[in-house]
Amino acid sequence: MQPDPRINLSNQLADTLSNRSVSPDDKREITITFRASYAEKARLEQRCSGVVQSDYIRTRLFDYPLPHPKLVIPEVNRQAIYELKKIGNNLNQQTRAINEAVKIGSQPLTSEVKSYLRTIEELTALLSQTRQSLTQPTGEVQRNDYKSQS
Structure with missing residues (x-):
């Protein structure tokens, strides 16, 4: 019987969070999805203003430096x-x-x-x-x- 990939992913995420050893240069091969309320989504979008959401979440989660906002020209x-x-x-x-x-x-x-x-x-x-x-x-x-x- 093959191990459940969700468990492996969960274990990898737990290891990463406990070690904080992920470097920003590592190749990102795994997609993580999660559910949020409309209010949470709006709050995330407000905080990300000009920064890619995944970069913002990584910054908050792994203590990376916050990337500069994208230059948006109307x-x-x-x-x-x-x-x-x-x-x-x-x-x-x-x-x-x-x-x-x-x-x-x-x-x-x-x-x-x-x-x-x-x-x-x-x-x-x-x-x-x-x-x-x-x-x-x-x-x-x-x-x-x-x-x-x-």
């Missing part, structure tokens, strides 16, 4: 970032074309051209700054939430 921000990148690429192409024209002598470097190049540089910097602000994580609040829940 869809509207992703679309804005995409458009900003396209605009930035166009500005870079214009800058290169003007600089090349000045270099080969087909375009004189007038004060108007210098002013235009400065405007393009300012726009490029502004685009970069805007893109950066759209990708900033709101993780500082989340990380503090984790600390208070530990």
Whole structure:
């Protein structure tokens, strides 16, 4: 008669919990499932905010360091970032074309051209700054939430 795999799994889990000898680098081959109430599930999701649930549970169970929350960028921000990148690429192409024209002598470097190049540089910097602000994580609040829940 073959031993019940649930008993083996239960014994492995008990050994692991008593030894706390599992390292985060071990290959994870076993799936563990358990039942929870709706309230428990909601509480778990709230605490995991931005972190994979299994990572959060392992952190709490085995005293691993808490992983950093995933950077979640809203869809509207992703679309804005995409458009900003396209605009930035166009500005870079214009800058290169003007600089090349000045270099080969087909375009004189007038004060108007210098002013235009400065405007393009300012726009490029502004685009970069805007893109950066759209990708900033709101993780500082989340990380503090984790600390208070530990």
